Amino acid sequence: MISAGIVGGTGYTGVELLRLLAAHPSVALSAITSRGQAGTPVADVFPNLRGVVDLAYTEPTQGTLGDCDVVFFATPNGTAMEMAPALIEQGVRVIDLGADFRLRDLDEWAHWYGMPHTCAALAAEAVYGLPECHREAIRAARLVANPGCYPTAVQLGLIPLLEAGAVDTQSLIADAKSGASGAGRQPRQHTLLCEAGENFHAYGASGHRHLPEIRQGLNDAAGKPVGLVFVPHLVPMIRGIHATLYARLLDPTIDLQGLYEQRYANEPFVDVMPPGTHPETRSVRGSNMVRIAVHRPEGSDYALILAVEDNLVKGAAGQAVQNMNLMFDLPETMGLESIGLLP
Ligand SMILES: NC(=O)C1=CN([C@@H]2O[C@H](COP(=O)(O)OP(=O)(O)OC[C@H]3O[C@@H](n4cnc5c(N)ncnc54)[C@H](OP(=O)(O)O)[C@@H]3O)[C@@H](O)[C@H]2O)C=CC1
């Protein structure tokens, strides 16, 4: 059994990790931290875990985490880079659900995250945890930077076009919508029911911190710098991301459906839907699947890609478990078989 610890077990991605890991056949949970709830049984805070998680929260100390085989950081940005070096030194493998190790350019990281990066050596070593692109490197990694929620949907949606050299790399547009759980469990005015319900708006339109992360992955796929406009929106639902992606085709006669079906033929968590379909966020709610549909709108030379995911599963905790499975030579889909919750 793999002994797993979670730092930040009271947030939305932390409790989603708990749900997945508690049911994982090869994992024993051994430390779950919260500074605010230390000493409280986990199942007292989250009754869905009664009878399946019998641990209490502890303080996030080296002592409680150092004996684990793997530690997940489900914490705000800046926490993992403080704590991960000592754990890795002790032989613990680390998966960071935050953004501390996602960007290769640390000046860019400091610009977007508003603090200096304090762990350049590990940032250079970290593997970006998008299995569909970096599977072999993830297997060997000591430290995995789990991708952001928007970056997962947008990259998986656009990468086949860029790898194939099928589009004008300066024409990329990602129009993405997220449910409110993407903002985390800390109370904030804009995610109150009376603010987010019956309401719909864009945010971060002139610059969002996921832009450099998405651009880094798309540059790699294209083999050159891409031009990308990324606009996130908040929609009145709890879970789910819907990304509507546009790219101008160089050859409008290309077989787009065939391109996507071939690229993702062996991917257990990418479902390319039949032509003419429109994926729904509820079809992936609670599941680790990204569902993609490919269109070429009548009379246009644009490819239009629709991609949906659950931001807490493939966009965070599920992808982290997928990465753990790879790191510990387990079947990649183990513990991730759940089907989308409908309705
Ligand atoms: N929500 C989402 O859809 C996604 C989130 N992410 C990223 O995952 C990370 C976690 O997100 P989310 O679960 O939404 O966040 P939340 O705000 O819901 O939870 C944060 C958790 O971290 C703990 N924590 C906060 N500060 C510290 C600290 N200094 N040291 C140790 N623990 C700390 C908190 O518990 P306590 O304060 O009691 O210790 C809490 O359990 C973030 O980096 C987020 O950007 C990534 C993809 C998707």
Ligand SMILES: CC(=O)N[C@@H](CCC(=O)OP(=O)(O)O)C(=O)O
């Ligand atoms: C709806 C909403 O507020 N979403 C969040 C995405 C948070 C997230 O996933 O953060 P990281 O991937 O960078 O860790 C936001 O736009 O800030």
